[in-house]
Amino acid sequence: MNENIKAVRVYRRNLTVVLGLILLIFCLIPVFVKSPYILNVFILVFYMSTLSMAWNLLGGMTGQNSLGHAAYMGLGAYVSCLFITKAHVNPWVSAVLGMVVVGLVAGIIFFPCFILRGPYFTLVSIAFGEALRQFIINSTFFGRASGIGLPFKRGDSFLDFRFAGKEPYYYIGLVMVILIYLLMKKIERSRMGYALRTIREDEDAAAAIGINPIRYKIMAVVVSAMVAALVGFFYASYTRYIDPELMVQAKSTESVLPAVVGGAAYVEGPLVGGLIMIPLSEFLRAKYSAILPGINMLLYAVALLAVIRFRPTGILGWYMHSGLKKAIDTKILKKPPVEVLEAVELDKHRGKEA
Amino acid sequence: MDKTPIIEVQHITKRFKGLTAVKDVSFSIREGAITGMIGPNGAGKSTTFNMICGYYPPTEGKIFYRGQDITDKKAYEYTKMKIARTFQIMKPLKNLSVLENVVASCYFGHAAAKSEHEARERAMEVLQFTGLYEKRHILSKDMGTPDQKRLEMARALATKPEMLFLDENMAGLNPAETEAAIELIRQINRSGVTIFLIEHIMQAVVSLCEEVIVLHHGEKIAEGTPQQVMNDPYVMEVYLGKKEGSHA
Numbered sequence: 129m130n131e132n133i134k135a136v137r138v139y140r141r142n143l144t145v146v147l148g149l150i151l152l153i154f155c156l157i158p159v160f161v162k163s164p165y166i167l168n169v170f171i172l173v174f175y176m177s178t179l180s181m182a183w184n185l186l187g188g189m190t191g192q193n194s195l196g197h198a199a200y201m202g203l204g205a206y207v208s209c210l211f212i213t214k215a216h217v218n219p220w221v222s223a224v225l226g227m228v229v230v231g232l233v234a235g236i237i238f239f240p241c242f243i244l245r246g247p248y249f250t251l252v253s254i255a256f257g258e259a260l261r262q263f264i265i266n267s268t269f270f271g272r273a274s275g276i277g278l279p280f281k282r283g284d285s286f287l288d289f290r291f292a293g294k295e296p297y298y299y300i301g302l303v304m305v306i307l308i309y310l311l312m313k314k315i316e317r318s319r320m321g322y323a324l325r326t327i328r329e330d331e332d333a334a335a336a337i338g339i340n341p342i343r344y345k346i347m348a349v350v351v352s353a354m355v356a357a358l359v360g361f362f363y364a365s366y367t368r369y370i371d372p373e374l375m376v377q378a379k380s381t382e383s384v385l386p387a388v389v390g391g392a393a394y395v396e397g398p399l400v401g402g403l404i405m406i407p408l409s410e411f412l413r414a415k416y417s418a419i420l421p422g423i424n425m426l427l428y429a430v431a432l433l434a435v436i437r438f439r440p441t442g443i444l445g446w447y448m449h450s451g452l453k454k455a456i457d458t459k460i461l462k463k464p465p466v467e468v469l470e471a472v473e474l475d476k477h478r479g480k481e482a
Numbered sequence: 483m484d485k486t487p488i489i490e491v492q493h494i495t496k497r498f499k500g501l502t503a504v505k506d507v508s509f510s511i512r513e514g515a516i517t518g519m520i521g522p523n524g525a526g527k528s529t530t531f532n533m534i535c536g537y538y539p540p541t542e543g544k545i546f547y548r549g550q551d552i553t554d555k556k557a558y559e560y561t562k563m564k565i566a567r568t569f570q571i572m573k574p575l576k577n578l579s580v581l582e583n584v585v586a587s588c589y590f591g592h593a594a595a596k597s598e599h600e601a602r603e604r605a606m607e608v609l610q611f612t613g614l615y616e617k618r619h620i621l622s623k624d625m626g627t628p629d630q631k632r633l634e635m636a637r638a639l640a641t642k643p644e645m646l647f648l649d650e651n652m653a654g655l656n657p658a659e660t661e662a663a664i665e666l667i668r669q670i671n672r673s674g675v676t677i678f679l680i681e682h683i684m685q686a687v688v689s690l691c692e693e694v695i696v697l698h699h700g701e702k703i704a705e706g707t708p709q710q711v712m713n714d715p716y717v718m719e720v721y722l723g724k725k726e727g728s729h730a
Contacts, residue, residue, distance in 0.1 A: 133628045317598055322586040326575055332537070333573035337641055338561030338590035393577065466619055474606075 135464040136472045142461045154302055158295045167294040168478045169410045171366065174301030177402030178308050180386035181395070182355035185312060187384065188392035189321065190348045191328030197254030197356050198379030199260045204230045204357025205364040205374060206264065209276045216450060219289040223361040227354040235346055245331065249345075254377065258291050261375040275371030278364060288363045294320045297366050305399070308355055315351070324348055356383075356476035389435050391442025400443050405431075486549050488513040488645055488676050489534065489610075496529050503529040505700045508578065513643075516677045518687040518708075527680045528570060530697065531649055534678075536560055547631075547645070548567045552647065561591030566643035568634040570650040570680075572646070576623035581599060583607050583622050584640045591641030605640060612636040612730030628659045632666070638652060646670065648679040652686050664690055675704035688712070 158167060173275035179201055206224035217225065241252045264270040284291045291297060295357040315321045322342040326334040328476045331341045364370045390401025408431060439446045447453055457463040487510035496504040504526040511517045522526050533540045536557040545553045560566070575583045584605040588595045595601035609615040611637060612632050617625065622633055631651055638646055652663050664686055671677050681687050687694060688708045696704040696717050704714045709716055 149569075315574065319589040320595070322582070322589050325578060325582075326586045329575035330573045332557070332569070333575065333637075335557035336535075336567050336569070336573075337587045337637060338558055338594075340556075340558045443581075474603065 129139045132464065132468045132472050133475075137460070138470075139461055139463050146461065151319070156328050158298050164294050165414075167298055169407055171294065171297050171301045172410070173406045174298075174404050175362050176406055176433065177386055177398050178305050178362075179356055179359045179383045179399035180390075180402055181308050182352045182359065183383045184387040184392055184395070184398050185315065185324075185352045185355070186348050187355075188387055188394075188397065189316065189328065190324040190345060192345060192348070193247075193250045193384075194253040194349075195250055195377070195380050195384070196257035197352075197383040198377070199253075199257035199375045200230050200234060200353040200356035201360040201363065201379075201383070202264075202362030202370070202375035203233065203260060204354075204371070205370045206270060206276070206360075207357070208361040209278060209364050209370055210270070212278060214274060219361075220287075221367060223358060226361050227357045230357035230360075231350045231354040235350045235372065238349045239342075239346060241343045242349075248291065251269050254380075257375055257377065257380055264372045264375070271371075273372060275369060278368045280368055301366075303469075304358070308358075309395065309399065311355075316395050320344065320347060385432065387442075389432065389442055391444030391446075393441065394444045394448070397442055397444050404443065418470075445453060485513060486676065487511055488548060489678065490546040490549075491534065492544045492546070493617075494530070494533055494540040494545065495540075496526075497541045503700050504533070504697075507697070507700075507702050509695050509702065509705060510542075510676050511676065512693065513676050514576075514671075515692045516526050516671050516679070516690050517526075517693045517695070517716050518532045518691035519678070519680045519697060520684075520687055520697045520711075522680070524699075526700040526715045527697055528649065529700075530649060531567075531680055535565075535647055546566040552662070561641040561643070564592050564642065564644040565647070566591075566638035567647040568631075568638050568643070568649055568651055570653070572630045572634050572635075574625075574630050574633050574637075575620035578622060578623070580610065580614055580625070580633060580636075581605055581618040584636050587637045587640035591643075593642045608636050611669070613662075627654050628663075631655065631663065635670070636668065638673075643675060645676045645678070648677060650680050650682060651684050652681060653704060660686060 204226045208222040213220035386401030387398040390397035489511040588601040
């Protein structure tokens with residue numbers, strides 16, 4: 129038994145070291161990379177991955193495919209920008225207000241369509257995004273098609289979330305990704321996570337064990353929309369300008385891709401997918417769009433098709449069952465067998481109770 | 483024993499558009515017993531079952547649980563009342579491991595686990611009880627029919643029911659597997675759970691049930707002990723054809 133405990137400890141330590149190293153690399157990148165363009169790509173990776181994690185809570189965990197996440201993001205950006213510019217509320221407070229408003233709107237809009245089953249949610253999410261965009265284009269209060277600019281006063285200020293350089297946005301974006309990842313991981317292991325996954329697999333089976341499918345689907349939509357709104361706030365503060373183009377359908381699709389490519393069944397999927405697909409897309413744009421306009425999109429589509437054709441469960445879906453993972457687990461992390469991990473965990477809790 | 487029955491069904495009728503699937507059926511289930519329902523294909527067994535389990539409400543009639551009217555309760559409210567069910571067509575959570583399947587059930591119902599640790603520990607107990615412990619890390623879609631049927635029961639049991647509804651839990655099993663399933667159902671019953679089951683396999687019904695209800699064309703045609711029911715001339719006619727009808 130003692131050997132088991134020791135083995136688990138070694139494994140935990142190795143895991144911490146590896147994760148710490150990865151984190152350290154990300155923390156050190158701005159120290160060595162000075163090119164604003166490269167930093168911009170990383171910031172893009174951070175907030176698009178976060179948006180994709182928001183999508184994944186619905187699409188991956190609950191099995192409700194949303195094609196309107198750009199609209200939540202856009203609405204979040206608009207609401208927090210309006211609070212900042214019209215009511216002069218502190219940006220951080222505005223972010224929270226934006227999240228609350230978007231959460232409420234999403235909950236109210238989608239309550240009726242969860243009474244129906246099937247693809248209705250997807251259809252309504254598309255309609256919702258487009259309707260919202262049209263509404264904003266035609267509303268003077270929302271700045272019509274010309275959008276809203278955030279005033280840029282002189283000097284960096286953390287309190288106003290306003291920086292001249294890219295490094296602060298890089299770090300804040302990194303913190304955002306990590307916090308949202310931890311939140312999603314927490315949800316996955318909680319009662320809500322089990323409810324959502326049960327609903328994904330079968331709604332009747334969910335009801336049979338006492339899960340109210342409508343209630344949990346609403347919870348998922350609200351949390352997902354609120355995270356998207358947070359991304360919207362980050363985006364607005366970073367670019368200092370938003371317009372209705374933020375909500376076009378293509379943007380919603382972009383929020384789906386990292387999750388699908390990375391592996392929608394895993395909380396880590398959007399992170400892996402985002403780290404691969406977004407730099408790829410940016411690289412193709414920078415390298416080829418001058419040669420033949422649009423070829424970057426074409427190559428991107430080919431890459432996407434290749435992943436879906438050959439790895440339909442995403443990169444993580446392949447990795448989790450691959451020899452590579454096995455090799456890393458046994459050689460580098462020294463992971464003990466599942467039974468050992470399980471036994472040690474159960475023992476630890478018994479010890480606590482005694 | 484004139485205790486109130488745990489389930490009492492009063493004159494339930496179900497019409498799907500023009501078709502009357504179940505017509506004016508009444509019966510009651512005695513607490514602590516195993517009650518069975520048999521009948522040929524299309525007799526309305528599953529329809530009756532689904533009405534009692536809240537999957538859809540009856541067109542007419544009432545259903546009582548311990549004297550309380552539960553006719554209009556939604557399916558997801560049942561585990562809170564200590565009632566659980568299985569499905570005829572198994573509904574395992576395909577992409578989850580066997581353990582996760584059962585952990586999900588432990589989180590809900592009247593005795594919902596408070597923590598992840600409690601849920602896992604209870605799931606382990608249920609898995610040991612149902613004989614799935616060794617297979618707990620397998621994805622449920624990778625298991626065969628007998629184990630998936632067991633998993634259906636394990637998921638229902640994890641909600642700690644006092645009343646368990648089993649919908650054709652032995653269909654598709656070979657004789658040895660049927661024997662094992664019968665033993666498991668006996669064990670569940672001995673632990674204090676009242677059981678109501680639909681079954682095609684006569685052997686199972688005869689050896690398990692204390693009371694049997696026979697449906698035919700949506701109507702109840704007989705009820706009683708297995709022996710009484712099997713010697714009922716009308717039941718024999720329905721199952722085996724007319725005895726003297728040589729010209730048929």
